Amino acid sequence: MSDSLRIDALYASFLDRLPPALQSAGRELPFRLGLVPRPSIPWSQAFKHAVTLQAPELLVEGSPGASARLVDRAVLAHLLAVIEAFGADRVADGQVVASRELALVLEQVRLARDEALFELDGHSAVELAADADRRTREAISSEQQCFGEGNPVPFSLYEAISSGKQAVGLTAGVALGKALGWRASRTELVRTTLMSIALGLQFQDDVVDWEADFTRGGAWAFLLARHERGTASNPVNLAEARALVLSSGVLAGLLRSSETAYRNARLGAVELGAVALAHWADEREREARGFHESERKNPGFLLRLKQLGPWAAEVFG
Amino acid sequence: MQSHQSNRNDPHQQLRQLYRSLLESEERYHEFKQLLALYPTTATETAEESEAEAVREQLNERIRNWVGGPFEGLSAMQVLLWRSIVVEERFNVTLAPWKEANGY
Numbered sequence: 109m110s111d112s113l114r115i116d117a118l119y120a121s122f123l124d125r126l127p128p129a130l131q132s133a134g135r136e137l138p139f140r141l142g143l144v145p146r147p148s149i150p151w152s153q154a155f156k157h158a159v160t161l162q163a164p165e166l167l168v169e170g171s172p173g174a175s176a177r178l179v180d181r182a183v184l185a186h187l188l189a190v191i192e193a194f195g196a197d198r199v200a201d202g203q204v205v206a207s208r209e210l211a212l213v214l215e216q217v218r219l220a221r222d223e224a225l226f227e228l229d230g231h232s233a234v235e236l237a238a239d240a241d242r243r244t245r246e247a248i249s250s251e252q253q254c255f256g257e258g259n260p261v262p263f264s265l266y267e268a269i270s271s272g273k274q275a276v277g278l279t280a281g282v283a284l285g286k287a288l289g290w291r292a293s294r295t296e297l298v299r300t301t302l303m304s305i306a307l308g309l310q311f312q313d314d315v316v317d318w319e320a321d322f323t324r325g326g327a328w329a330f331l332l333a334r335h336e337r338g339t340a341s342n343p344v345n346l347a348e349a350r351a352l353v354l355s356s357g358v359l360a361g362l363l364r365s366s367e368t369a370y371r372n373a374r375l376g377a378v379e380l381g382a383v384a385l386a387h388w389a390d391e392r393e394r395e396a397r398g399f400h401e402s403e404r405k406n407p408g409f410l411l412r413l414k415q416l417g418p419w420a421a422e423v424f425g
Numbered sequence: 426m427q428s429h430q431s432n433r434n435d436p437h438q439q440l441r442q443l444y445r446s447l448l449e450s451e452e453r454y455h456e457f458k459q460l461l462a463l464y465p466t467t468a469t470e471t472a473e474e475s476e477a478e479a480v481r482e483q484l485n486e487r488i489r490n491w492v493g494g495p496f497e498g499l500s501a502m503q504v505l506l507w508r509s510i511v512v513e514e515r516f517n518v519t520l521a522p523w524k525e526a527n528g529y
Contacts, residue, residue, distance in 0.1 A: 143527060160529045313528040354451060408451040416447060416454075419510045423440055 112152030115161055118184045119151050122220045130216065133209045137191065140210060141198050151187065159305060159388060161187040164281040166385040167298055167377075173288050178228065182287075185224035186280035189237070192217045193244060193276045200248045201255075202324055225283050233283035240275035247272025255326020258342055260335035263361070266328050267307075270314075274306035294380070301376030301385075308369035308392060311362045312399070316414045318359070322349055332358040354407035363403050363410065367396035442492040453491055460484040461508040473501045480504075 126134045133140060136147040138154045151161065159166055164182035168174040195214045199206045218241070225233035247269050254261055254269070281302050285295035314321075318329035323346060330349050333356035334342075343349045353359065374389035402409040447454045464480045473481070478501075485498040499507070509515045 155527065155529045157529060309529055316528055350451075402448075406449045406451075408454075409448055412448050412451070412454050416444065416511070418514070419507060420444055422506070422510055423444075424437075 111158055111162065112150075114183075115152040115187065116150045118180065118187065121184070122188065122217070125220065126213070126216055130209065130213050133213045134216070137195075137213060140204065141191075141194055142203050143194065151191070157309070157388070159385065160309070161190060163277070163302055163305065163385075164284045166388070167281050167301065167380060167382050168284060168288065169382045169384055171288060171381075174284075178284065178287055181224045181227045182280045182284035185221050185228065185283065186277070188217050188221035188224070189240075189276045189280060192221065193273075196244070197248060197273070200252055201321070201326075221280075225279060228280070228283040228287045233279065233286070236282065237276070237279045240279050243272050243275040247275070252326070254328075254331060258326070258334075259331065260338070261328070261331040262335050263332060263365075266332060267365075270307060270310050270328075271303065274303055274310065277306050278302045297376055297379060301373055301380065301382075304369045304373035304376060305389065308366045308373060308389075308396065311366035311369060312396065312410070315359050315362050315366075315399075315403070315410050318353065319346060319350070319411060322346060329353050329358050329362065332356070332361075336361075350408075357404070357407070359407060359410065360400055360404040363396055363400035367393055367400055370396055436497060439492055439494075439496050442494075443488055443496075446491040456487060457484075458511055460487065461504065462512045464504050464508050466505070466508070477501070 123131060123134050138144045138149060138151055139147040143154045155161060162183055164186050165179050168179065168182075192214055195204075195210065195217070198204045199210070204210070222234045222237060225237050250269050251273070254265075278299050281298045282295050285298045290298075314328045318327040321327035322330050327349075330343075330353055333353045336356040336358055337352060339352065343352055370389050370393035374386050374393055377383075377386035377389055399410050447457055460480060460483060464484070465474070465477050467474075467477075481499060481501060481504050484504065485496065488499075489496045
């Protein structure tokens with residue numbers, strides 16, 4: 109079965125347990141969370157990188173004892189955790205409306221995730237997930253507070269909050285490692301590798317999305333730029349904020365941090381023997397290095413690359 | 426020399442040059458977008474009013490300036506298509522650009 113069919117089959121197994129009244133919302137969740145432009149597009153087509161939904165499988169590549177059943181449970185738990193995290197984040201920052209129906213679907217997502225985690229590592233995994241939920245909620249709350257205040261933010265605080273937001277995405281991989289009987293140092297390596305992947309993706313996302321985030325009420329690049337430039341005045345419109353952010357060099361700095369995170373992910377994957385993941389992280393590391401160079405020379409480069417992407421795809425095929 | 430000349434006259438290469446120049450400059454990108462936004466959506470290939478034609482000519486002239494050489498110019502249909510993608514953010518769903526856009 110191909111990766112995309114497998115992802116959609118696993119998600120379908122979750123849909124099967126939903127009450128009829130929530131089936132439609134559950135099926136259209138990628139669309140309702142604003143991740144795809146049409147209700148018919150499934151989760152397998154929502155993201156560019158397979159690692160986003162399938163990280164646990166990539167981490168245990170070639171490991172003896174990693175049965176299809178265990179890996180399936182881990183991938184299901186992981187993809188549901190990621191989906192729930194996207195939902196919570198997008199509700200918190202106002203990208204999607206917090207309807208009762210959406211809240212009920214996301215609650216079901218959490219329950220199904222916990223069931224899959226329980227199969228992997230019993231109560232310990234479920235408790236770990238609850239703790240991760242708490243840390244992620246706190247991080248999202250801190251993020252909203254920072255955005256609301258609009259004060260300058262040092263990179264260390266941004267990194268701490270970003271790390272907190274990733275907590276929910278680490279649990280399934282760690283639980284799978286425990287289910288396979290890995291020693292603590294190896295499951296810790298799984299955790300740090302997953303964290304590095306998540307931060308690499310997050311830092312880049314905060315570069316390409318900063319203008320949209322600013323328009324919605326807050327953007328990390330803007331708060332980091334205020335800190336970098338030590339500006340007392342608070343720009344009120346996007347044009348002023350753009351001038352500040354582009355002249356501050358923070359976008360290039362975030363891409364440098366992304367490169368570092370991918371390097372750490374690559375080293376972790378190599379140590380775990382996860383060849384395909386190491387290869388992916390190596391590609392991302394090189395790409396981030398190129399983005400960093402282009403951003404340094406031409407501030408705003410990566411956002412323009414994103415904005416011109418559909419046009420370039422149409423013109424160049 | 427011949428190859429350099431043929432590159433300069435190759436419409437595909439000219440568009441590549443335009444793409445690079447837009448990626449390299451925030452000002453150019455915004456001017457490009459603004460000129461596309463000024464182009465009226467009511468224009469068609471066969472019925473382009475003088476105001477629309479003037480905007481298209483201005484855009485073609487700016488592109489010639491940005492790519493630093495000959496550029497055969499965009500048709501009314503091309504400008505309309507580009508406008509719909511860049512300004513109105515309508516895109517070809519089969520190309521799945523949202524995957525690039527969300528970064529994950």
